[in-house]
Amino acid sequence: MIDLMNNFFNSPVMSASLIPALLIAIVTASMSVMVMAHRLSFLTVGVSHASLAGLGIAVSLSLPLLPVATIFAVAIALLLALMPKRQGISEDAGTGILFAGSMALGIVLISTASTARVDLLGLLFGNILTISSDEKLWLYFLGGLVIMVMFLASRAWWSIAFDAVTAEASGLPVAPLRMLLYGLVGLTVILCVKLAGIVLTAGLMILPAACAWLWGRSLVGLWILSVSFSIIGTMAGLLWSYAYEWPSGASVVLALCLIFMISWIFNWGKTWLKRSDNKV
Amino acid sequence: MADPVVQVSHLRFGPVNKPILDNISLNIEAGHFMGIVGPNGAGKSTLINIIAGLIQPDNGHIDLMGECLTHYSRHRLLKQIGFLHQLHDNQPRLPMRVSDVVTMGLTSYATPWKRGNNKSAVMEALALVDMETLANRDFRHLSGGQRQRVRLARALVRKPKLLLLDEPSAALDTVSQDRLFHLLRRLCNDTGMSAIMVEHDVAAISSYVDSVACLNRQIHHHAMKGENIPESAWRAMYGDHIQIVAHDSGCIGCHPGTDEFRHD
Numbered sequence: 001m002i003d004l005m006n007n008f009f010n011s012p013v014m015s016a017s018l019i020p021a022l023l024i025a026i027v028t029a030s031m032s033v034m035v036m037a038h039r040l041s042f043l044t045v046g047v048s049h050a051s052l053a054g055l056g057i058a059v060s061l062s063l064p065l066l067p068v069a070t071i072f073a074v075a076i077a078l079l080l081a082l083m084p085k086r087q088g089i090s091e092d093a094g095t096g097i098l099f100a101g102s103m104a105l106g107i108v109l110i111s112t113a114s115t116a117r118v119d120l121l122g123l124l125f126g127n128i129l130t131i132s133s134d135e136k137l138w139l140y141f142l143g144g145l146v147i148m149v150m151f152l153a154s155r156a157w158w159s160i161a162f163d164a165v166t167a168e169a170s171g172l173p174v175a176p177l178r179m180l181l182y183g184l185v186g187l188t189v190i191l192c193v194k195l196a197g198i199v200l201t202a203g204l205m206i207l208p209a210a211c212a213w214l215w216g217r218s219l220v221g222l223w224i225l226s227v228s229f230s231i232i233g234t235m236a237g238l239l240w241s242y243a244y245e246w247p248s249g250a251s252v253v254l255a256l257c258l259i260f261m262i263s264w265i266f267n268w269g270k271t272w273l274k275r276s277d278n279k280v
Numbered sequence: 281m282a283d284p285v286v287q288v289s290h291l292r293f294g295p296v297n298k299p300i301l302d303n304i305s306l307n308i309e310a311g312h313f314m315g316i317v318g319p320n321g322a323g324k325s326t327l328i329n330i331i332a333g334l335i336q337p338d339n340g341h342i343d344l345m346g347e348c349l350t351h352y353s354r355h356r357l358l359k360q361i362g363f364l365h366q367l368h369d370n371q372p373r374l375p376m377r378v379s380d381v382v383t384m385g386l387t388s389y390a391t392p393w394k395r396g397n398n399k400s401a402v403m404e405a406l407a408l409v410d411m412e413t414l415a416n417r418d419f420r421h422l423s424g425g426q427r428q429r430v431r432l433a434r435a436l437v438r439k440p441k442l443l444l445l446d447e448p449s450a451a452l453d454t455v456s457q458d459r460l461f462h463l464l465r466r467l468c469n470d471t472g473m474s475a476i477m478v479e480h481d482v483a484a485i486s487s488y489v490d491s492v493a494c495l496n497r498q499i500h501h502h503a504m505k506g507e508n509i510p511e512s513a514w515r516a517m518y519g520d521h522i523q524i525v526a527h528d529s530g531c532i533g534c535h536p537g538t539d540e541f542r543h544d
Contacts (some may be wrong), residue, residue: 037374158392160383162374165365166434169332169444171358172390217418242409 008242017128017248020139021234024195024204027143029196029230030150031188032209033222040185040204043080046095047271048189048201050102055123056109068137076102077186081179106221126197126249133274135146135194142191157181158219158240196249207260208233214263229259283346284309285442285474286331291340293326300326301358302498304340310441313468315485318495324478325366329444329497334365345359345441353539354426359387362435366446367428372420378430382406385434390542405437424451432460436467443467445477445481446489461488
């Protein structure tokens with residue numbers, strides 16, 4: 001095990017991808033608390049899959065992948081925030097429509113592009129080991145932006161998630177804050193694509209907070225737990241990926257799933273013991 | 281003379297030919313405790329929501345603390361208001377301590393650069409509703425009545441000039457209801473806070489409030505303490521299917537020889 005750790009940290013590929021992977025882990029874990037609180041899990045799945053259309057447009061027009069995909073994902077997320085109100089369509093139906101439509105457009109655009117330009121598996125399932133220096137810069141910029149906005153707006157979002165009516169009556173601008181949250185979910189989704197790909201991104205955006213939900217009792221507690229679980233999952237996933245040559249994104253999501261299972265079983269056992277004590 | 285805390289003039293909400301609220305005018309002074317009664321669908325919650333700035337009226341004018349309630353003044357004015365709305369979601373999902381729920385009511389809660397140590401204010405608000413011993417409990421594990429008291433503490437922690445309550449006693453037992461009305465009466469007397477409370481049971485609130493507004497689309501009568509509500513006002517609210525059956529000499533609006541009213 002110690003040899004494996006030594007080799008892992010001495011590997012130039014792994015050491016180059018470790019800081020971006022940990023940054024993604026921290027940012028996505030922070031956002032995942034809000035995704036859970038506002039029940040945006042399906043929206044996250046929808047936006048991540050819809051971003052394939054943004055990547056398809058970038059590939060077809062020979063534009064830089066991540067900036068174009070970022071703009072597209074934020075636009076889709078904002079559209080999903082607006083569509084239910086304006087058109088009387090429920091949010092899950094709207095997400096389903098945009099999810100399928102954008103994914104279809106992305107597949108058509110990418111299939112017509114030159115295969116030499118597109119690493120389709122990398123887009124779908126992520127590969128942090130192939131991150132370029134331009135992509136790293138883009139990642140640091142987006143990551144910093146998301147954390148800064150989170151710091152400023154997290155309490156307001158928490159208040160809205162707890163009771164939107166009272167939050168509005170306290171003078172909080174609920175509708176603009178919700179739009180900001182949806183936009184930031186779009187940004188964070190793109191941040192994840194390099195590590196977990198379009199298909200697995202939702203795992204990084206949901207699982208850390210889902211684990212923390214079973215332990216935490218306050219916003220700060222949930223955030224600390226969520227970030228901790230995310231870092232542990234990312235490190236464990238990358239180690240597995242290095243040791244067994246598994247895809248990095250899938251390994252990280254599997255590690256987070258394992259943490260969730262352990263947390264859930266532990267909590268279930270705790271509740272069961274409490275009930276047994278009460279019966280006695 | 282100081283400006284009224286709430287001044288509503290000729291307020292209308294809904295279509296002209298079938299308004300939900302029509303020609304509503306009210307004045308509430310500092311320290312005044314007003315109850316609003318009326319049947320289901322009378323527009324009680326709508327009126328409270330309009331005063332709380334959640335709904336725009338179609339006509340009329342609202343002044344809060346002497347300032348016109350507009351889109352631009354709303355944010356500032358609402359910081360001086362506490363609001364406890366009708367309960368819809370009885371199963372809270374967020375993992376939170378009771379003290380964290382109350383902290384949310386502070387005006388500085390959402391502004392990270394204004395955060396200070398507000399623990400004493402939170403504990404003071406919890407003490408008002410007899411919940412200080414449960415400050416560290418998980419809010420999700422409380423009973424419905426306890427949650428309602430915590431929500432009230434959340435509305436009170438900002439020391440509002442005006443408290444708006446929409447059926448606050450819905451989840452409370454009789455003893456807790458009486459305690460709640462007694463607390464509101466005391467806060468209005470001691471701090472000069474004004475309160476507007478929507479309730480169904482006029483008999484339960486009559487010994488505590490300063491006035492009762494009888495609402496069913498319009499305000500049919502605004503009875504001050506010690507004043508009777510005429511039978512015509514009851515009939516205008518509830519139709520002809522009411523029967524006045526008993527009396528309590530301390531309550532507002534009941535005829536001698538009656539203790540409570542009943543409608544079927």
